[in-house]
Amino acid sequence: MLSPHATRLEVWGDPIAHSRSPQLHAAAYAVLGLDWSYGLRRVDEASFPGEFAELDDSWRGLSLTMPLKSVAFTAAAHRDRRAELTGAVNTLLLAPTGPYGFNTDVGGIVRSLADDGITDVERARIVGAGATATSALVALCELGVREIxxxxxxxxxxxxxxxLGGRLGIEVTAASFAASHHSAVDLTIATLPGEAPVTDAAADALARSGGLLLDVVYGHWPTVLSAAWGRAGNPARSGLGMLLHQALLQVRIFRHGDPDAPLANEVESLQAMRRVLEEPTTA
Structure with a gap:
């Protein structure tokens, strides 16, 4: 059991000032009647062990963003299946038996796509091959994809x-940004950082056959890719939906210890969190 005084939470990462997580979590906790504090702290990989060791029993858990998902994976004494598959932890629930690590990015992708009515996919494309691409691959597996x-x-x-695709029964094929033509897919998930350089020609080639675009970026919008999808007349979504749903799963974890256990007043909590994302930001 957590300490009854464990009411402190934060999101850690570097950079971190742009994070919308404090507002999202505060909105949910207000609906749920929880007197919890949720702040943010700039922490990089080198400083993580020292900062983490200083947490006392007033701390309930942490949200982790880049570049801390791998070190958080190492810090977790227990991990859920999504974390084990991806090697990434973005949520730590602190407990006397050791930290529990979860990956809610996978569920955030799945749930955000469901908002667009996408619950099964045959062929998909991932743009980028970094850490977030692994979560995208596992999410696509859960949607039934067999070719990526x-x-x-x-x-x-x-x-x-x-x-990883081989272990999950998915055929993964490498493609190049330099290609002028790509095989048609139902869905594209872009996992590139917002400032990643992509030429208009490369973006247009991807957009022509890319289906719906889910671009995990939300701080740099529109992106070169989303603009190309607009020129092609195809729908594009930012990462705000993924951010929203992964945060809801984190609230479930911090409340119940289980990302699959719905909250009391979950509909109202989600609505309050959506309203936060609709508010203007100066970030």
Missing amino acids: DVVARRPEAVTPLAE
Whole structure:
């Protein structure tokens, strides 16, 4: 059991000032009647062990963003299946038996796509081969995908994704940004940082056959890719939906210890969190 005084939470990462997580969590806790505090702290990989060791029993848990998902994975004494598959933890629930690590990015992707009526997919594309691409691959597996093209600058970066795909029964094929034509897919998930350079020609080639675009970026919008999808007349979504739903799963974890256990007043909590994202921001 958690300490009855465990009411403190934060999101850690570097950079972190742009994070919308404090507002999202505060909105949910207000609906749920929870007197919990949720702040943010700039923490990088080198400082994580020392900062983490200083947490006392007033702390309930942490949300982790880049670049801390791998070190949080190592810090977790117990992990859920999504964390084990991806090697990434973005949520730590602190407990006397050791930290419990979860990956709610996977569920955030799945649930955000469901908002667009996408609950099963045959063929998909992932743009980028970094850490978030692994969560995208696991999410696509949960949606029934059996073939995925991964567009990456370095073909060797696709190898770990192909190996994971093989374990999950998915055929993963490497593709190049330089290609002028790509096989048609039902869905594209872009996992590139917002400032990643992509030429208009490469973006247009991807957009022509890319189906709906889910771009995990939300702080740099529109992106080069979303603009290309607009030119092609195809729908594009920012990462705000993913952010919203992964945060809701985190609230479930911090409340019940289980991302699959719905909250009391969950509909109202989600509505309050959506309203936060509709508010203007100066970030």
